[in-house]
Amino acid sequence: MEGTTHALTDDHRGLYDAVDTERWAAEPDKRPGRTAFQRDRARVLHSAALRRLAGKTQVVTPGSRSYDWDASPRTRLTHSLECAQVGRELGAALGCDPDLVEAACLSHDMGHPPFGHNGEEALNEFAKDCGGFEGNAQSLRLLTRLEPKRFVPDPASGELVSVGLNLTRACLDAATKYPWARGDHPTDPDSVKFGAYEDDLPVFTWLRRGAPADRKCFEAQVMDWADDVAYSVHDFEDGLHAGHLDPNMLYAEPERTAIWQVAIGRYVPADTAPEELRAALDRLMEQEWWPHGYDGSAVAQSRLKDATSQLIGRFCLAAEGATREAYGSGRLTRYGAELVIPREARNECAVLKAVADLYVMQRDEQERIRADQRIVLAELAEALSARAPEGLDPQFRAIFDAAPDDKARKRAVIDQIACLTDASARSLHARLTRRGRRAER
Incomplete structure (x- = not known):
């Protein structure tokens, strides 16, 4: 789009309408005077999923001794906070709602598993027969299903089901970096990047209502x-x-x-x-x-x-x-x-x-650590699958028990692993395999 001039209609000049602020499950505002996007930002900021990012790898594993300086290296949480600050100011300068952009920036990495992109690759291999694993698709799953904030009755069964943080349509759309399902990349069907799993397509279709196909808002x-x-500058600094x-x-x-x-x-x-x-x-x-x-x-x-x-x-x-x-x-x-x-x-x-x-x-030390991390996640995934529902947290055990088939049950195991921090993944691996791997140095 570089160098191209586009005309704007009056409909697009800074207007967020009722469609943009709609939530999957309607709910009253408990505090009149706040905007819908201020509520979105608050929900993301107070979520357990955001806090867990403090224990997840950005470039170097949190708590590792591969950094020989007093300040700790950045984690997924510090990166998300820095991304949010950059995005909020740039968005505001261009006319976006700053709370909307900040909420999207804070939540964009929520679905990343332990050990960063290395863990993402390991889980994608484990999940190849049930729809794969992708950190951005997992973020959507967290925001709309796994993060326990809002429950509503299921229209069919009447049982309570989670709608996650129940964010607005515009907020979920703003957090969607890859607006297509697996295999639907506009130019590369084999791309490993996608924004929604198959069983999350109903909410994905809802949040993309009125959006041009494959186009990011x-x-x-x-x-x-x-x-x-944020990550290019701060990784260079680190x-x-x-x-x-x-x-x-x-x-x-x-x-x-x-x-x-x-x-x-x-x-x-x-x-x-x-x-x-x-x-x-x-x-x-x-x-x-x-x-x-x-x-x-x-x-x-x-x-x-x-x-x-x-x-x-x-x-x-x-x-x-x-x-x-x-x-x-x-x-x-x-x-x-x-x-x-x-x-x-x-x-x-x-x-x-x-x-x-x-x-x-690409340092040799980091590659040795990454190889060990891949083994830990592969062994953990196999051990949890063999024992499930034993070993699953109550939230994921309930999802496992309610799953209609083996693929859905495997997805529940993956959801559990993806929510772990680096340290809790190693701890659970040690407990389930009766041995711990050598601590990272």
Whole structure:
């Protein structure tokens, strides 16, 4: 959509209507004066699922000794809070409801299992015969089914069933990064990225009412860019803090070539020329605030913190300016606009991701830890499946007992595992297999 100008109709200028604020289960507002999106934000903020993110891996496992510095590395929770701050301000600048965007940012990673993307891959392998596993689809499942906030009578049986946090349609849509079911990717049917499991399609269809097929709403696009900005900048910052990255290495061509190899195809399209990425890194390193010669001193830490602020501002202002140039000064919401991100900004963000990937995530020590984590989750999944419903928490035991078939019962086991923190996954694994694996170092 870069460089394309779109006309907006009056219907799209900052209006959230009754369809946007509708909830799956109607309910009265207990505190008049609050907006529907303020209620959404409060429900997400007070949820157990959000709190559990404090014990889930972002890049380095929480509590591991792979960081030899006083401050702890970021977790999924700290990342979500930082993403929410970035997204709220960018969304507000473009005319979105800030509470709506913040709620989407806070909830976008709720479905991620223990051990981050590594755990996601392990659970996807285990779930290949019952619909797969995807962290974003799991987030929708948590928000609409698993997080115990609101129960309503089932129209058919009269029994109480959970509707999760019962968020508004616009909020659920804003939290949907991949608005299609498994196998329905608009250009790649084999993609592992999707936003809803088969048995969650009724609520997915409801939340997508009136939405153009496969298109993310504007607030979801803001959330997605805020996510990219937050983790690219902060993973780079953590890598410097931990001593895994020497900024002087970024001048050497062998290291630069390795960065381009990581970035192309993973963080930028496969046809991106290395010269584009070289220019992107050069632009960043030419800035006065770039953390040249970082040595861990108090002055250097202060400069690094300023650099993270400068980078976040740079990426957000680039998107805000390009989007305003395309759409003008009106309020941009829902399906009235597309977030425009200049190619130069995307490349700069991608270079930071690739640097963190190469120097932090691809270290030999981390690969040994990830291999152990995959074994833990695979063994845990097999042990729970063999014993179920024994070993399941009461909530998931009830889901297991009510499941109509083996696939649904297996999904209940997966739901239980996905809700665990890194530490509780290891603890449960040790208990069920009668042995614990070596602690991470």
